[in-house]
Amino acid sequence: MTDKGGPLIYLDNAATSFPKPPEVVEAIRAALLAPASPGRSGHAASLAAARAIHQARKNVARLFGVEDNSRLVFTANITWALNLALEGLGLKAGDHILSSSLEHNSVARPLARLAAERGVIWERVPLDGEGLSDPAEFRKLRRSTTKLVVLNQASNVTGALAPAREIKEAVGEVPLLLDTAQTAGAMDLSDLGQWADLVAFTGHKGLLGPTGTGGLWLKPGLRTRPLATGGTGSASESLIQPDFLPDALEPGTANTHGLAGLAAGAGFILETGADQIRQHELGLATAFLDGLSQIPGLTVWGPQNPARRVATISVSLAGWSCSDLSSALEQEAAILTRAGLHCAPLVHQTLGTLAAGGLTRFSFGFFNTLEEIKTALTTLDKLARRKD
Ligand SMILES: Cc1ncc(COP(=O)(O)O)c(C=O)c1O
Secondary structure, three states, X not given: OOOOOOOXXXXXXXXXXXXXXXXXXXXXXXXXXXXXOOOOOOOXXXXXXXXXXXXXXXXXXXXXXXXXXXXXXXXXOHHHHHHHHHHHOOOOOOOEEEEOOOOOHHHXXXXXXXXXXXXXXXXXXXXXXXXXXXXXXXHHHOOOOEEEEEEEOEOOOOOEEOOHHHHHHHHOOOOEEEEOOOOEOOEOOOOHHHHOOEEEEEOOOOOOOOOOOEEEEEOOOOOOOOOOOOOOOOOOOOOOOOOOOOHHHOOOOOOHHHHHHHHHHHHHHHHHOHHHHHHHHHHHHHHHHHHHOOOOOEEEOOOOOHHHEOOEEEEEEOOOOHHHHHHHHHHHHOEEOXXXXXXXXXXXXXXXXXXXXXXXXXXXXXXXXXXXXXXXHHHHHHHHHHOO
């Protein structure tokens, strides 16, 4: 509900998902009411807190189809998970890293720093004519010195899906670090354990958990250096960080409350089915794209084909800046969107929308309805005609 008592139309799920399922809210509430620090004490409440964290690990591991869930470590969000991988893999001067042209700053900034401070060579693979990542280009640009491929599985600006498995096949044994910020919970990822090398995720978007949760899964045989060391509740007699997972990469008291919520969010997805969630969201996206094609002066920046995208759609409207459009949508009909560069200046540079200050982004979630999409279309149409 808005301040004025009307319904709120939340179309900003790519930033963070809303609402959270009631199970998530309840799990966090119950964790907050428990007198416990997980894995630190032997009393029942502490053991229960550790079990809740274990449940989160098991649920997320199931979503990614990974067997050994101890190799899935929790971090504060995907930004920390990506940094843990990029900083900790021991990349050095002359090592070549390939990424797509659709990377978020959570990858672009660490890579820019590795290039500036360690002499790593970072190359971005151009998009094909339809704005999609092409496995053949990755194959072509791979060098003998390529040590890592980093891939945003779905753009948080255009919604374009990368053919991640085909890209992994194209680069062979070079490890692939996958950014699933916009895909985890929004589509079936249960084959990742078979072919991905490093999977980074965030808990508060499609996984329906709270902010402050995320993590990294590492394929057996891969190691990364911890960004920090400290207490783990294990091997406490030693001043050396334990080298077994997940403790090696999880120093300090875990975010018990957040992870209890993440366990419930991931549990909700397992019960509902990631395919069903994708079908619902793509149904909304298809209806929205159809309607947008009737609006004068409106441009969609991303693939039209639903099979090649997630339900994140960025637009520009002739005569409107992206921020004015976003504000007008909120004022007219309490529609919440996100305007600007979406922490992804490289994407806007590639699209040619950087100078204009970016785009207005609509992103749908499992709890959005067709009615809401229709209201968004009617409101956009009204605004398009107002500035005609
Ligand atoms: C593709 C992508 N990667 C990484 C991130 C960073 O997520 P977080 O802020 O949860 O670390 C985002 C957030 O919008 C994203 O869309």
